[in-house]
Amino acid sequence: MTEFRRIGQHEFLARYANSRPPVRFYVLDDDGRPYPMKALWAASFIPRIMPRHFNSSDAIAGFKARGYEIASLPGSSIEDASAVLDFQAHEGERYLAEVIRIRRNARIVAEAKAHYGAICQACDFDFEEFYGERGRDFIECHHVDPLYGRDGEGEVTTIEDLAMLCSNCHRMVHRTKLCLTVDELREMIDKAA
Ligand SMILES: [Zn+2]
Secondary structure, X not given: OHHHHHHHHHHHHHHHOOOOOOXXXXXXXXXXXXXXXXXXXXXXOOOOOOHHHOOHHHHHHHHHHOOOEEEXXXXXXXXXXXXXXXXXXXXXXOOOOOOOOOOOOHHHHHHHHHHHOOEOOOOOOEXXXXXXXXXXXXXXXXXXXXXXXXXXXXXXXXXXXXXXXXXXXXXXXXXXXXXOOHHHHHXXXXXXX
C-alpha cells in the first residue's frame, strides 16, 4: 500500500499486473481508500508472482484473513465482495429440446486441415506448440461463408471456403451475426498488439 501511494496506480499496475486495471475487486485501507486487489496481492509475494498465477477468491480470502475489507466495484456502484461470491445459480438439470442441425462434412474438414495445417490463420496460434502432445492436430474449421446462411438444400463446399482458426479467433469472427473475415480479424489483432 505504501508503494502504491508512492508510485501511483499507473506505475503499480505496470509493475504487478501487466498494466491491467482491476476488473472488479479493490482492497480498502483503514481510511477506505481503494487499492487494486490482484495487483496488491501479487505485490505482497517475494519472489514476485503475477495475477494470472492465482484467482480473485485466493486474494480475497488472503486479505480477509488479514483483516482487510474488500470492495467490489462493478461500474460505479460499490457492493460487498462477499455478496458477489455468495451469488448462486441453479444449473445442470436436463431438458429435452428439438433442434435442426446443419449437416457438415467431416472429410472436407480433414482435407482442409491437411492443406492449411493446424495453425490459426488469424493469430498464428499453434495448439501443439502451446499444449504439447494434447494439442497436436487440434484446430477449428471455419466456413468463410457461414453454413447458417445456406438454404435447407445445402451447397457445395470447397477447401477455399474453409479457414483454420483457433477457438478464440473462431468465436471472435462469429461474435456478430455478420461475421468478420479472417483478414479483418487479423488486422484487428495486429492493431491491438
Ligand atoms: Zn487465433
